Every structure is written in C-alpha cells, then in structure tokens.
Amino acid sequence: MPQFRVHYRKDGESRQLDLEHPQTTLAPHEAALALLEHLRADAENSLALPPADAPAEAILRQAEVHGLTDIRVEQLAS
Numbered sequence: 001m002p003q004f005r006v007h008y009r010k011d012g013e014s015r016q017l018d019l020e021h022p023q024t025t026l027a028p029h030e031a032a033l034a035l036l037e038h039l040r041a042d043a044e045n046s047l048a049l050p051p052a053d054a055p056a057e058a059i060l061r062q063a064e065v066h067g068l069t070d071i072r073v074e075q076l077a078s
Helices: 028-042 056-065
Strands: 003-010 013-020 068-075
Touching: 003 028, 013 028, 028 056, 028 068, 056 068
Parallel strands: none
Antiparallel strands: 003 013, 003 068
16 A cells, blocks of 8 residues: 655644555545545544545645645655
C-alpha cells in the first residue's frame, strides 16, 4: 500500500503524520479527512466528521474549524 507523509499545521504548530492509503495518490482533502479521523481517535469527546463523499471544500473547511491548515501531501518512496 502506498505511504504518504502529510505535512500540516495544527493551531499554527507544524506537524506531520505518516499514513498508508489504498490509492496511488492522496489529495489534500483526503489527507484532511485522515487527519480529522486521527484527531477523533485521540480526542476524548466525539469529533464531528464530514462524510467521506463530502465535497473537497467542505472537508477542508471542517479541518480548518479544528485548527488544521496548510495541508500538504508527500508520497514516500516504497
């Protein structure tokens, strides 16, 4: 499975997350959804996630509401 490194800011702080994705590309909105799912797993309370089939703009807006900005995807060598 292809591996990606997602670079992003959480509340202004630079972070990164490595993840696998079944497709050969990972769009920024798909990375944003993965980041929201990651945050939800770490959160004590429930985080409202947009549906996976939501428009890219809606997913990115939801990510921004939760402090996730400047999302950039880098494909890692296999």
